[in-house]
Amino acid sequence: MTQQALFIIFGGTGDLAYRKLYPSLFRLYEKGYLKDDFAVIGTARRPWTNDHYHEVVMNAIADDGHESDRTNSEIARKFASHFYYQSHNVNDTEHYVALRKLADKLDEKYKLNGNRIYYLAMAPRFFGTIAGHLKSEKLITDHGYNRLIIEKPFGRDFETAKELNDDISAAFSEDQIYRIDHYLGKEAIQSIAALRFGNQVIESLWNKEHIDNIQITLAESLGVEERAGYYETAGALRDMVQNHILQIVSLLTMQKPSEYTAKELRDRKVEALQNIKVYSAKEASKNFVRGQYGEDAEHEQLDYRHEEGTDEHSQIETFVAGKLETTNGNLTGVPIYIRTGKRLARKSTQINVVFKDTTDNIFTATGEQDTKLEQNVLTLYVEPDQGYQLDLNVKNGSQGYGIMPIHLEYHKTSAEKAKVPEAYEKLIHDALDGNRTNFAHWHEVAQAWRIVDVVRQNWDSQKTDFPNYVSGTMGPKAAQELLTRDHRDWVFGATKH
Structure with a gap:
């Protein structure tokens, strides 16, 4: 069963995105779980172009161990063509406005039905800021699903973890939050x-x-x-x-x-x-x-x-x-x-x-x-x-x-x-399916x-x-x-x- 979704990856130029997220998305694409109806927006401070972003994604696939003849093939290039880059300051409200416009455009282009997955591949101190802006600047759609994936560490102790959770929960309900522990x-x-x-x-x-x-x-x-x-x-x-x-x-x-x-x-x-x-x-x-x-x-x-x-x-x-x-x-x-x-x-x-x-x-x-x-x-x-x-x-x-x-x-x-x-x-596949079994509550x-x-x-x-x-x-x-x-x-x- 294929899925239609827009991924917005905050921290799109980072090590996690390069080593884990892009190769994992490619494997789902190879297996037919993602086909034509998906798109990815990568955001970070660096002033990249879409063309440069495509090269980074292709390199990530190659470094993951795929044979060079496959990474240069049409399937890999077609996969990378679904990726879009936007330079972004997580503290700047205007940047979220621009991000919403690009997201709405891609939603229409790829017929994504308002399905969005927001992946916060950044330091936890930004989680609350990003979640709040996603809500205030109306990136969270009123149709389709909206799912927030966050990485550990979830705070430094109970008090900071609770504060972090309260900030995120102001914008997303618990059943929309997917806390990744890759051991699961x-x-x-x-x-x-x-x-x-x-x-x-x-x-x-x-x-x-x-x-x-x-x-x-x-x-x-x-x-x-x-x-x-x-x-x-x-x-x-x-x-x-x-x-x-x-x-x-x-x-x-x-x-x-x-x-x-x-x-x-x-x-x-x-x-x-x-x-x-x-x-x-x-x-x-x-x-x-x-x-x-x-x-x-x-x-x-x-x-x-x-x-x-x-x-x-x-x-x-x-x-x-x-x-x-x-x-x-x-x-x-x-x-x-x-x-x-x-x-x-x-x-x-x-x-x-x-x-x-x-x-x-x-x-x-x-x-x-x-x-x-x-x-x-x-x-x-x-x-x-x-x-x-x-x-x-x-x-x-x-x-x-x-x-x-x-x-x-x-x-x-x-x-x-x-x-x-x-x-x-596995975990990205589960998030697309809305299966929270292997995520931490x-x-x-x-x-x-x-x-x-x-x-x-x-x-x-x-x-x-x-x-x-x-x-x-x-x-x-x-x-x-x-x-x-x-x-x-x-x-x-x-x-x-």
Whole structure:
């Protein structure tokens, strides 16, 4: 089914538009989801022409990995011809008047029926200003649909997030606001519901009687790179935990929806986050660990404080580990261990569901040495691998009755991964369809801030002796001690897959 819509991209000259939005729109065009009845207006301060804008779009497609003969083909040029550029100052009312005139002209030319998607690919401080002008200068149509897509970060804490939401909500209703968290567009994250509720054997075990703990790891091997300036104002807690990790937590701990709809899923996720304990300052100190990477002399890599754009006395964390407590239904009391960091041993995003020990090991009576039963672990690989692994205990095949662990694994092949739509392609597709299932609701965002605000405020009130972990490791020792005190270990380690 094709869609008719006008996209107005604020920040059309930016990195996000170039790397993600233009290639994603092209893929939708190649697949026939967008055809002749669409148009894109890119806006920013730079004084570009339409012709230059077309070249930028073509280059974005090429840099995304499409073969050069295809990007020079008629289909790519025809796609780029739907793009229009207007130099724009978001604070200048007259610029919105000119933007409205161009939008109305394109609406008529391409028969778009008043359908408009406004994509704010800019700093959040401009969101309220843009939304207000879209309403006051009548860019919001009174026929067709109007949808506002906004990127994280949604504020810096609960108060600023609420202020931002209030500003946007003055112009757009909640059902018109699409808050992108690109992790919700990833295939493996979208598959959590299918795994939990599409398999009776898994669903029957997904409870406190059988699950010992849940671990979520978002590990990166690179440092902050060109994002150092941003990281100095955000840190790993705001950048990764408040959004990506807590969204994953909500999907892992929510109760079963009565049906798979946007509203049901949202309600269950909100409920799950509301049932994550909000710690006191003392509890936050006990249950959360922060770190900052040191230099890697062997690979000639600087410590965080000497990266370009950072403060030499910076107290910003590049690593976070924490223990969350849930009271959500049949998972009440199951600890959820989370961690994320830069310059760790290996890049891997994975979820490990650790099942409880077998209480009655009948094989110890056999007299065999290898009769210890390892804990069963279900692993969800998100990236760079995509797949699943289940650790089981079986007979080791020797004389007698020794026991050994085996791994039942499924990993998507390169060909299979190539067929999976990229996260932004999926989410833009959903926005065109009016499907809000994989977008964050305000209540989710608000509760996530309430959870991390206590941690952030606690850290801001004290200093830590940084750096406190060696690049190429799995973070500071305190991250391991977080589990050791509970007589547990991280499943994913420096030498473990």
